[in-house]
Amino acid sequence: MERHLHIISFAIPLPANYGGVIDVYNKVRSLSEQGVKVHLHCFQYDRKPAEELKEICERVHYYKRQNQMRFIIHKYPYIVRSRKSEQLLFNLLKDSHPILFEGLHCCYYLQNVGLKNRTKVARAQNVEHKYYKELAKVETNAFRKVFFFNEAMKLNLFEKRLKYADKIIAISPLEYEYYKEKFGEKAEYIAGFHANNEIVSKEGKGEYxxxxxxxxxxxxxxxxxxxxxxxxxxxxxxxxxxxxxxxxxxxxxxxxxxxxxxxxxxxxxxxxxxxxxxxxxxxxxxxxxxxxxxxxxxxxxxxxxxxxxxxxxxxxxxxxxxxxxxxxxxxxxxxxxxxxxxxxxxxxxxxxxxxxNYSNEENAKKLIRLLFDRDN
Structure with a gap:
């Protein structure tokens, strides 16, 4: 029996050249290698569509992120509200496949009534409100500093929406303990997916x-x-x-x-x-x-x-x-x-x-169990 999965990504995950998209891209690749048919939904704002994604996905959809200044004063976090898409919801409602929401950024539709009976799993890249608070502390631009603090407060409130997920998958043990305390048995830990399948470190000495x-x-x-x-x-x-x-x-x-x-x-x-x-x-x-x-x-x-x-x-x-x-x-x-x-x-x-803990293959198998075995 074929296994199909919707993955909603906060960005186009190629090139996979920074933390979040490295995890998303290599997760998609690892799931594909395990035979999962991935329907990838990407928000587009600073990257071009990537033809290479078609090689590891069943379907790839792109949605323009709504980077509008008025969303800064919206009740929802900017990173969430700017990723609202009616076309995304329409595509999700076409079938009954499980859905993986990559980050709190992508969880606008997590509690949508039309998705009530679907298997829904949220990937927690960080504890977002803590992350944004720390970004604010090191920011030197006054406007961005205020934005980050404001976003941190909104994310702290919006985080409650994760209760509508069947599972919340933390990317590190520290985040796992946080989500376990707040959401109990919904919390799981799967380490970040990465580009490496083997150790290729060179012996000897380098020069810098x-x-x-x-x-x-x-x-x-x-x-x-x-x-x-x-x-x-x-x-x-x-x-x-x-x-x-x-x-x-x-x-x-x-x-x-x-x-x-x-x-x-x-x-x-x-x-x-x-x-x-x-x-x-x-x-x-x-x-x-x-x-x-x-x-x-x-x-x-x-x-x-x-x-x-x-x-x-x-x-x-x-x-x-x-x-x-x-x-x-x-x-x-x-x-x-x-x-x-x-x-x-x-x-x-x-x-x-x-x-x-950091084998892509073993972590993909664990994720598959969480997504497709409703007894978990």
Missing amino acids: ALYHANLSVGENNKAALFLVNEVFNDLDIPLRIAGMKPSNELENAVFKKENIELIKNPEKEKMKELIEKAQVLTLPTFQNTGIKLKLLNSLHTGRHCLVNSPMVLHTGLEELCIIADSVSEFKEQVKNLMGKPFDVSETERRKRILAE
Whole structure:
């Protein structure tokens, strides 16, 4: 018997070059490999339709996101109201297939009466109101800061709508505990889906440290500036920073440092090469939300991973990383790791630990059980 599934994505998940869309794209790919016929519904606003999606989906639908300023003062969160589409609802009502809502962003129709008897599962990329509150804290633009705080309050209220989902699937153990406390047995944990099916980290030594991220996100901009201004400011060690849409502040900070290079908007293959050739992946974060898929990517393809505690808290990945929580600890560990070859024993350890919770194949099978077995 064929298994069909509707997935509502907050964005077109190709190119899969930042956290949320990496999870969506590789989830679709993994489900397709398990024989699920995916009907993908994408909101379009900053990306072009991706022909490659047709290769792993039964159908792909696109809906224009309604980016209208008046929605900022709507009672619903902007990220939700701007993803309302009557055509989406019409397409969902054509059949009785299960529905996976990717993020609170896509949950406008979660309690729609027409979908009352459908299997509905919500994927929680973050605890969104906490995430937006943290974005507000690091935002320097006054308008955006107010917007993020306002959105956080609305998301906190809208989150109650998740009670209409049959399951709420958290992306990290920390988020799982939060949703379990609020929604009980509806909460489940399935780790983020990622692009890697095997460990390909190179043995030996690289010649530079690397920070890679979507640099347009305030949290990542703050982490990059931390490395530039406080860690590598007086180290005679090369640092490369790679990612999408870096801020002017970051560009100016890097311009003053001879040992630091900024690589703007690298293509997928270029980013892969940068990670593989780096000696140390320096990955601090100041926001303990979700699972940082850049860390999973680094553990599958890079050498030493140097992080701070919020990056790995409750992930099960602590023993695969070197942890530093102060500027002095970061400096010391960077110097130590630049001289330490990466060997095969580290690769074997990563294989063992990552297989426990971060296997795309096993996580796809678990998701299929939740979606198609009504006894779960």
